Amino acid sequence: EYFRMADLLLGKETITAEPARAGYLLNLMPLTSSDPDYSAANFRGDLANAFSWDFGQWAIPLSVDATVLTYLPEAFDAAGLTYPDASWTLDDLLFAARQLAQFDSSGSMTLPGLWIQGGANGTLIQSLVMSLYGQSIADDMVSPSVPDYSDPALAALLDTWATYEEEGYTSYPSDFDTNLVPMRIGSGFGGRVAFVTTGGGDDAPPGLQQVEESNEIDVLLPGGHAGLSVNGYAISSGTSNPQAAWELVKFLIQQPNVIQLSGATNSALVNAPTQDSIGGNGGARIFGFGGLSDEMLEAAVAGGLMPADMRFARGITTALDTMSSDSVDARTALDEAAVAFNERLAVADARAATPIAVNPPEVVQELAPGEVELTFGVVAGGRFAFGGDDVWETLGNEFAALDAEVGRVNVELPSLGSDNSTENFDCYYSGTNLVPSLDLDTVLSLDPLIFSDPAIDPNDYIPGVFEQVQLNGQTWALPIQISPLVLTINTALFNEAGVPIPTDGWSVSEFEDALRQLRNVVDTDEAPLQFNDINSTALMNLIAVYGGLPFDMRTDPATVNFTDSATMAAIQQVLDLVKDGYISYASAIDTSGGNISINIRPQGDTAISAGQGVLNFGGGRAGFGGGPGGGNAGAGNAAAAINLTVPFPTGTSRNAVAFDLGALYLSSTSQHPEACYRFMSYIASAADTLDSMPARMSLINSDRLRSAQGDTTADFYNTMATIMSQSGVILLPADVSISSLNMTNWLLDVFDRYIADEVVDLATELQIAQQKTQDYMVCVANLEEPVRSQTGAEAFQQYFQDVQACQMAADA
Incomplete structure (x- = not known):
């Protein structure tokens, strides 16, 4: 039913081998190969082929995020361990994880050495195993392709991981702080932290669009790859307007706000357009936390595991679940996973003979005179x-x-x-x-x-x-x-x-x-x-x-009025x-x-x-x-x-x-x-x-x-x-602080220093903070705030530069 909902379908988990085999997705290869305006070179790395398999192209990439390994150098230094890199094996990774895990006096783990975002048997473990394996798990010698889990090297990886699990290292404590974990596999934590309050872009005034470098470091997964989470647009095979749908796909992948709506961060295109502000031209932007650096993202895409590479990787987590629930080895579990996957593909093949049609839109009733x-x-x-x-x-x-x-x-x-x-x-x-x-x-x-x-x-x-x-x-x-x-x-x-x-x-x-x-x-x-x-x-x-x-x-x-006696007393009590x-x-x-x-x-x-x-x-x-x-x-x-x-x-x-x-x-x-x-x-x-x-x-x-x-x-x-x-x-x-941007900063700074025992005389500190705050508010009040409906982004950028100048003057 999902593939009948609309001509265009945005997704990543839904664009897999099964719906392609079932005939639910339109093969876009004839459209891409015949369109002079479409070029695979416009996409980062090889992302144009992210959804290409079995002689078909099943979606066009919109956005990309990456799964990498993030580590804390100070934790490795304290333990005397070498830093992780792409050459690491699974044994290297798990040795470090065991050494870095922390336990209390009763032997209970208080902090894991390695944490996988989404759980130890979630989808990200697939990326780790595939990066370490370094080969395809698709048998492309048959058409259409089928999963191939027969290599003993793949089974060996799963057996090694299962032993690590059995030792209890993936039984994470319920209240641990993930920011303190020495190694994390996830969407990248060490690139930057952005806080945006203006119209955005590189021209935003300093101090209002900020980037803080982290002490955490992102690297490729052991084995030298990154898992790529790619959102893409597919076209339902039930569309009655394939050419119009194709034109819409080409338009949408150029729209930066569509990328944000998809829940992603980075455009799949090489030269992505600048994202619009949320409030219109010059409007306020939201906070952004985390994310890969540009250099790390480029490296991740260059060696990335795309949806095409991962289309049969679900069998890895299926096998791990079977190993845990049925107490069997990896070879047995992988064989069972292959049988189950092939059965699903056979069901999909049987459905391919039945065409589908996109549900027509509701007819809008004409207005009466x-x-x-x-x-x-x-x-x-x-x-x-x-x-x-x-x-x-x-x-x-x-x-x-x-x-x-x-x-x-x-x-x-x-x-x-x-x-x-x-x-x-x-x-x-x-x-x-x-x-x-x-x-x-x-x-x-x-x-x-x-x-x-x-x-x-x-x-x-x-x-x-x-x-x-x-x-x-x-x-x-x-x-x-x-x-x-x-x-x-x-x-x-x-x-x-x-x-x-x-x-x-x-x-x-x-x-x-x-x-x-x-x-x-x-x-x-x-x-x-x-x-x-x-x-x-x-x-x-x-x-x-x-x-x-x-x-x-x-x-x-x-x-x-920070210096009113009742206010000072209340502040000190709190x-x-x-x-x-x-x-x-x-x-x-x-x-x-x-x-x-x-x-x-x-x-x-x-x-x-x-x-x-x-x-x-x-x-x-x-x-x-x-x-x-x-x-x-x-x-x-x-x-x-x-x-x-x-x-x-x-x-x-x-x-x-x-x-x-x-x-x-x-x-x-x-x-x-x-x-x-x-x-x-x-x-x-x-x-x-x-x-x-x-x-x-x-x-x-x-x-x-x-x-x-x-x-x-x-x-x-x-x-x-x-x-x-x-x-x-x-x-x-x-x-x-809505009446004046940043007007609470000086008061909160006094609060922080008081709590840290850095304030000797609270009354004096509050008096100084009050004067700075008042000076700042008077300065901002004298600025001419641009009117959104009448002013472009440049006027807003100048306004926030002036606000920043008021803040600096008050501080001085």
Whole structure:
């Protein structure tokens, strides 16, 4: 059925020998050989033939990533071992792995000497064995080819590996830190760490697009090869438009954002075009962690094991599984694997006589006279909210069936990496509040429409929510959903420590008591509470609970006051909890010296966690999300079964809640603004059917929400709404630095140095940090920020260069 879904099929695991033999894939060789615009020389190395076998070409490569060996030189130096290289044999590799493994006093392994990404018997072991074997496992003397596992050398490799497994070296401990493993086989860890905040490309200003060289080193796998993970486009044999499909393939492999959408990093082409920014020209780019250096990638591709080489390699892991489960030797297991593989190929051959046809697209119904079509966009987190596009399309269909003017709502979800420009939408949803940085010329003020809408009552909203989408006395978005920053607790660890579950909330003193008791049941080097959000909102939230407010976001611009006595006392209380090992947090992002360093502290079996955004580095369901029972806390989720979402502790003098806001926006370019507002109002009134926390009190308490998300979740939403409604509560944005890029850096630097016992006088250090922060914010405020809809990438690059200059001036 998969091969009937579409004319073009993107994949790697699906483009294998079986569907080619079954006749599901179109042989592209006639198209490639007759097209003067297509050249194999345009691809890296021999990648043009990545999917070529049995006198056919079954896909065109889009992207490539590589499986290599990464090692820590200092571990080898300490053990007196030579560094790994391509000449190593399996015996060399396993000898080093045994020598480098670490054990505790009881003989239990605490750190493996070798770790294979995805598991010791996962697909990457196939690449290791094939690199060491160095020969083909396909019998090309027959046509079509069949697997050939008969060589005793192949069996010897599997027997050697099985012995290593039996010794227990692949029984990895559950809580080890993979970054400390001396040797790792995976997608490459030692190339670079990139942190991108501007439009990207080599012309981005220094300090804002950063690359940090790692002390880890990537080399080819023992045997001198790398495993290549190649995404490619195949054409279904059921297409009725092969030439048009071919032209589309040629177009798509040239699009850098398509590469990112495929989940890959590197284009298969030699001269790949530059990737567009996520926010459009000059827009912000996301973080990127890891990846091979350009030199390592070139070497990997040159000696790489392509899908064509690996099309029968599945038999290797099949044989290893059989050896383990049936206690047989490699020769027996490989023979059984060959029989099983040939049986599957025989089934595929039998299916080849039956042609398939691609399912025709749904016929779009013509609009009736007088009807209009609305284009509704879902941007900035919307793809991951409420279950994807099906929910939005359902709402659009329901509305179109009810509305007298709107005949159809076309829902568009820009992909991560695409140009998220909103000018082509009549209205759109964003899962994060855009108003603070929005170009107000691109949207319409909603006040006249809201005031005349009986379905919308601003007084029904949780206090403080509506104000988040107002600027200059006008309302620029319609809130529908809030995502409060919450804590996720491990109930199993709470019970083990004898700590009461804070189902009805907890005070600061109860919170501290819990941390002290939980310290006895978590790993020795782990903190009971871990904040893993790199923008430090969770840390600021806790400081506010303790009575401090380093950044008062209720003013515009934010008021900086690190030296207020209550704030200093709160900072010291929280940091002392960190120093004493009760809390860990992600430290400041250091962009000094042209490099970036992000210190994500270790995480083991976390008792309490909090995090936010797409860069959540662990801690279960921590982060912005719904309550217990909502979001991804499904009944089938084993982790969610012991996790419970709770609010931050309540302060002695005031409370604080950080939250993000999902809202609807009406484009100024819409040809049907009144009609699109009616759709927005319809969505807002149906927010209790979505898997999230509604922004309106009446919807939080609706029967429909309790039916959809459960009483426990509804009760949690009410708890959060009650806290947010309290007099004097401090409402924080999802990112406390949103009003001025990098404005938290100096404060977080003081935090880090205080924890490291490098601060003698905290008050003085906070005063200096406050002055630098204020100088920086004044400097940035005097810059003219370019307007996205009116300015190209060069203006944004200049702007961020000026921002960097402000940072350097403040530091000076």
